[in-house]
Amino acid sequence: MANYILMEMSPIIDFDAFEDSKENIKPLRVGRDAMTLVKAVHSDSLEEIHVRYSQELQRYAGDDPLALWIQYIEAIQTYYTTGDSKRSRFVQTLESCLLEYRDDDRYRNDERFLKVWLLYTDSVTEPDDIYQFLLKNEICTQFSALYRSYAIYLLRRGQCCKANTIVVRGIECGAHPVRDLRLLLQHIQAAGGSTTTDVRSIVSLSTLRPLLPF
Structure with missing residues (x-):
């Protein structure tokens, strides 16, 4: 079953189709300040966070x-370093945000909106259709992090040729910073018919800046 129903003029994302593939919240890619964690533990409960922000919105x-x-x-990320996504409603919150603004031109090329999308792709096991949706509808396609994230996902699945194509597409459309894409492309092409070890070394390149963490 397709994860998305993509319509030419009115794209619709069937988020419910991803229910079985949602994973628990993963640790943030960057460390948190210790005092931030202490404050989180002793301040609002998770339910209070949801209620407060729902009212503010x-x-x-x-x-x-x-x-x-x-x-x-x-606020949800800070509350849980790791945890049950159903309990935290983290993925549900991401979905609500994405559904609210997927057709909003204000955020079509907003790096912050891409961050939300990448958090969502990182929360499901089969995000290929999500990436395709973003590319098809030209959402945040000016940022190299979109192409890098998609390519890294493909590399982890052993799809080096497709990863190469995605990176080239990002370069050709002028996504920035282009240096990261060129460097990633260089390593993908140098690996050629790479082994699993080669792919892992590409994915973990220390010379590439982190993808867009909050």
């Missing part, structure tokens, strides 16, 4: 609601 009358959503997502 309903009342919000400014021109950048995504900023408040990102605060909401960060």
